[in-house]
Each structure stands twice: as structure tokens, then as C-alpha cells.
Amino acid sequence: MYSRIVVAVDSSHASNRALDEAIKIAKGSDATLRIIHVLDDLSVYLAANPYAGYYTGELIENLRREGAKILEQARMRATAAELQVETVLYDDLGLPVEERIVTAAQDWPADLIVMGTHGRRGVKRAMLGSSAEAVLRTSPMPVLLVRTP
Known part of the structure; x- marks a missing residue:
């Protein structure tokens, strides 16, 4: 059925x-699982905080370390299921998260993307946006969105 599956994780309940x-x-389906974590673009944070530039390097390093921990925990869960697993941390902050996920899946190339979604509706969704929805709209391969109960 599927042979190469990308799953995006961020330590939220939905991504778990x-x-x-x-x-x-x-x-x-005896597929290889590629678990990815994408560092979020800091441009909004940096634009809103004039002092953030002093700490940007340290902040990015902390985000990288946290991302590596998230990936390691996910890798351990997948290897416990006796799967072929790869992990990739994307820390090139130039692309929006949803675009990086789709690009990563295309470049590998994956035949399925799996993501969690918080299932926000109405004003919350309009204000916060939805990376999962953007991936669903732009991905050339199938996308499975998993909601939290």
C-alpha cells in the first residue's frame, strides 16, 4: 500500500x-517511516520584539535541542514497533512549516503524509490558521489528518 510515510511531530497531543x-x-504495509520536526519561523516573534535579536542565536539553539529530543522520543516509539525509521530536523527558518512539510515529503519522496490536527473551528481557526489544512490543500500526495478527541 504505502512504502514511504512522512509524519510531522511537534510533541503536541495531536502529533503524538x-x-x-x-x-x-x-x-x-512494511513501510519506512520518516519522522520530521520543523522549527517554526521566528519572523513574527522577531518583528514583535525589538530585543529578540540579542537572543536569537541562543533561542534557535534551544529550539534545535528541543526538536532533537522530540525526534528521539518519536524514533524510540517507532523502533519499538520494529519499523525502519529515519528522523530529520528541519531548521531552515525561511519556509513556513506547512511548505517545509510538503517539500520534505516531495524531496524524499513520500507516498503519504501523516499529521495531527487540533480540529479548531470558527474564529480560532481563522485567527490561528491551520498548518494541517495548508498541507492538505497543497500536497500532491495523500495526507492523513489525525484529530484529537
Whole structure:
């Protein structure tokens, strides 16, 4: 069915559920699982805080370390299921998260993207946007969105 599955993780409950689903699918189809974590673009934060520039390097290093921890925890869960697993940390802050996820899946190339979604509706969704929705709209390959209950 699927042979190369990308799952995006960020330590949220939604992404943990997405990882669980990706593991089930990969195990059932003997697929390789690529677990990715994308550092969020800091431009909004930097634009809003004139002093942030002094700490940008330290902040990015902290985000990288945290991202590596998230990936290691996810890798351990997937290897416990006896899957072929790769992890990749994307820290090139030039692309929006959703664009980086789609590009990463295309470049590998994956045949399925799995992501968690918070399932926000109405004003919250309009104000916060949805990376999952943007991936769903722009991805050339199938996308499985896993909602939190």
C-alpha cells in the first residue's frame, strides 16, 4: 500500500496521535517511516520584539535541542514497533512549516503524509490558521489528518 510515510511531530497531543497512526500504517504495509520536526519561523516573534535579536542565536539553539529530543522520543516509539525509521530536523527558518512539510515529503519522496490536527473551528481557526489544512490543500500526495478527541 504505502512504502514511504512522512509524519510531522511537534510533541503536541495531536502529533503524538498522528505518530501512533503512522506507526500502525507503516507496520501494516512494511513501510519506512520518516519522522520530521520543523522549527517554526521566528519572523513574527522577531518583528514583535525589538530585543529578540540579542537572543536569537541562543533561542534557535534551544529550539534545535528541543526538536532533537522530540525526534528521539518519536524514533524510540517507532523502533519499538520494529519499523525502519529515519528522523530529520528541519531548521531552515525561511519556509513556513506547512511548505517545509510538503517539500520534505516531495524531496524524499513520500507516498503519504501523516499529521495531527487540533480540529479548531470558527474564529480560532481563522485567527490561528491551520498548518494541517495548508498541507492538505497543497500536497500532491495523500495526507492523513489525525484529530484529537
